[in-house]
Amino acid sequence: MTWQADGLDHDAAQRRRELAQSLTGVGRDTSGWLDAVRTVPRHLFVPGFYLPADERDPNGLPLWEPVTAERDPARWLTAAYSDTTLITQFDGEEPDWKDPAVRHGGAPTSSSTLPSLVVRMWADADVRPDHDVLEIGTGSGYSTALACEYLGPEAVTSVEVDERRLAQAAAALYSADYTPTLAVADGLYGYWPEAPFDRIVAACSFRTVPPALIGQTRPGGKILLTLSGWLYGYARVLLTVGEDGTAEGPLLDGTVSFMSARTHAAPAFGNPAHWAAGMPEASREARHAPERITAATTEAFHLRFLAQSATPSAQLTALDSGTYLIDTVTGSAAGLTPGGHGWKVQQKGPVRLWDRIEAVIDAFDLAGKPAPATFRLRVDSRGQRLIHDRLAELTLP
Numbered sequence: 424m425t426w427q428a429d430g431l432d433h434d435a436a437q438r439r440r441e442l443a444q445s446l447t448g449v450g451r452d453t454s455g456w457l458d459a460v461r462t463v464p465r466h467l468f469v470p471g472f473y474l475p476a477d478e479r480d481p482n483g484l485p486l487w488e489p490v491t492a493e494r495d496p497a498r499w500l501t502a503a504y505s506d507t508t509l510i511t512q513f514d515g516e517e518p519d520w521k522d523p524a525v526r527h528g529g530a531p532t533s534s535s536t537l538p539s540l541v542v543r544m545w546a547d548a549d550v551r552p553d554h555d556v557l558e559i560g561t562g563s564g565y566s567t568a569l570a571c572e573y574l575g576p577e578a579v580t581s582v583e584v585d586e587r588r589l590a591q592a593a594a595a596l597y598s599a600d601y602t603p604t605l606a607v608a609d610g611l612y613g614y615w616p617e618a619p620f621d622r623i624v625a626a627c628s629f630r631t632v633p634p635a636l637i638g639q640t641r642p643g644g645k646i647l648l649t650l651s652g653w654l655y656g657y658a659r660v661l662l663t664v665g666e667d668g669t670a671e672g673p674l675l676d677g678t679v680s681f682m683s684a685r686t687h688a689a690p691a692f693g694n695p696a697h698w699a700a701g702m703p704e705a706s707r708e709a710r711h712a713p714e715r716i717t718a719a720t721t722e723a724f725h726l727r728f729l730a731q732s733a734t735p736s737a738q739l740t741a742l743d744s745g746t747y748l749i750d751t752v753t754g755s756a757a758g759l760t761p762g763g764h765g766w767k768v769q770q771k772g773p774v775r776l777w778d779r780i781e782a783v784i785d786a787f788d789l790a791g792k793p794a795p796a797t798f799r800l801r802v803d804s805r806g807q808r809l810i811h812d813r814l815a816e817l818t819l820p
Contacts, residue, residue, distance in 0.1 A: 431500070435466055438504035442538060445506060449539045455552075456542045459572035465503050466492075468565040468595045469535050471520035472509035474502060480527050487513070489523030509535040511563055515685075517587045531682060533588050535563035536626060540679060545570065547661060547675060548624050548647040554578065557617065557639070559610030559648075559684075560626035564592030571601040579603035580617040582610055584685055611686050613639040620644060628657060628681040630735075631819045632670065632802050640664040645672070649681045650800075652820065653689040653738045654716070656727030657681070660800045669803040674795040678724045692749045695740045698756045699747055702769040709766040709777065711784045713746040713759045725795050726787060732809065733779035735820030748776040783817075790814050 443460040446453070476486035487510065492499045502509060512518065513529035545566075550556060552574060561567055561583035570579045583589040586607045593605050608614055610625060611633045618639035625636075625648035636646050644664050651657045657680045662672040683689070692698070716727040717739065731737075736752035745760035755772025768777045787793070790813035799810045800819075809817040 431466075434500065435464055435504070438500065439464070442504045442506065446539050446542055449543050449546075451546055452549075453542055453546045455573050456545055456569065459569040460538060460542065462572050463565065463568045464599060465535070465538070465565050466500060467599055468563040468568065468592070469503050469509050469511065470591075470595075471518060471523060472502070472511050472535065473513070473526055474498075474509075476525075482527070484528035487526035487529070489518065489520070489525065491520055491523065494523075506537050506539045508537045508540075509563075511535060512585075512588065515585070532685075533562055533585065534682070535565050536681075538565075541566045541569060544624055544626070544647060545573070547659075548622050548645055550574070550622050550624075554621035555617075555619075556580070556622045556624065557582070557614055557620045558624055558626065559613070560681075561589055561592045561605065562626060563588075564596045566626060567592065567603055567605075568596055568599060568601050571596070571603050576601050576603045580606070580614055580620070582606050582608040582614050584609050609686060610684055611635070615639060623647070625649065625684075626681060627684045628687070629684050630687045631807050632660075632662065632800070637662075637664055637668060637670050637802060640670075642666045646670065649679060650819070651680070651683060651728070652731030652735055654727050654731045654734070655680070655739070656716070656724065656729070656731050658725070658728045658795055658798075662800065662802065669801070671799060671801045674798045674800065674809075676794060676796045678721055689738055690751050692738055692740075692751050695742055695747055695749060698749050699742055699744065699758055701771065702756070702758050703771055704769075706762070706767040706769045708763065709759055709768040710781050712766050715784055716780065717746065722792065726784065728795075729787060729809070729817065730780045730783050732817035732819060733783050734774070734776050737776050748780075750774060750776060786814055 439461050443457045471491040473487035474490050476488050480486055490499050510531045512533035515532045555578050558581040561581040567581045589607050613635045619641045621644045623636050623646045628649040628651040646662045649659050659675040659679055662670040664670045716730055737748045737750045740747050748757040753774045755774040757770045757776040759766045759768050801808050807819040
């Protein structure tokens with residue numbers, strides 16, 4: 424590094440104050456969390472990370488440039504105190520930050536979440552100073568440190584499925600004098616040794632609400648997590664656990680996405696061209712274009728989440744010829760390709776995937792395109808159901 428420790432500490436402290444100022448207004452009751460942002464040294468938790476390059480590689484794959492204090496101290500510190508998600512791992516492979524290489528493509532599997540979302544999540548979960556909390560997905564440890572600063576480390580338990588990630592997070596936490604309870608564990612099962620909790624907050628997404636989390640929450644306690652299916656439609660939900668073990672609460676507005684819990688991640692489906700090649704010649708005109716669920720809009724983001732209830736094991740992919748739905752569980756597929764004045768759809772297998780999605784879109788439109796916050800999720804002995812007063816119940820997989 425090109426500066427002395429005193430200079431780094433002074434610069435980092437100033438950047439923390441600026442970061443906290445920029446986060447004012449990101450959610451309700453955030454003053455205590457912003458005090459934590461002013462205190463916790465985020466740079467300790469991200470000794471290395473990847474930033475996207477301006478160009479792609481010769482094969483069209485995105486390039487990710489490694490950034491460390493040794494390679495580019497100014498860029499490293501600026502990014503560490505920006506309101507940005509910093510990717511720290513791809514494809515479950517731990518980088519050698521002493522000699523990191525440029526990444527060519529790959530799926531992010533760990534990160535330090537952008538601070539505004541971290542603060543918003545803790546605030547949305549209505550965490551109070553007298554609460555015991557479970558965090559699922561320690562990641563870099565920065566969010567854990569904020570919780571320790573706000574609540575005290577004795578009230579914080581954090582679990583991480585990747586032992587190498589947890590080891591690095593633990594080292595950073597301990598170096599900053601934060602000593603929460605840490606464990607290598609699958610967040611799908613919570614962490615029974617420290618239960619019950621007043622609040623559970625997940626920094627990963629699940630296909631459905633894990634029953635163990637409800638069982639580990641005190642009656643009246645709350646669970647904040649992100650739901651996502653294999654179409655990668657996301658919704659955050661804030662559940663309150665009842666005395667009878669049921670849980671219910673609203674979907675929250677916004678377009679937040681998280682990496683899937685590894686045990687809930689979508690399976691590989693092989694070469695999409697092989698699926699496309701087997702489509703029948705028979706086709707029909709599509710009533711809805713694929714953009715209804717693929718466009719970069721708030722409505723499409725929400726509608727893609729709802730569509731998953733009808734096609735729980737389908738995945739989306741794009742080829743030059745069009746948009747395809749692939750279901751590795753049932754062996755079904757649907758292809759939407761431009762034709763005539765719109766789109767034509769071809770389908771095969773026991774499940775007519777696009778028929779089901781169009782039925783959801785029809786109902787959504789007929790109900791007046793209701794926003795996420797008008798839906799509630801209820802978890803009880805009947806299963807997990809999305810409830811809306813103008814729509815039929817939608818069952819999660």
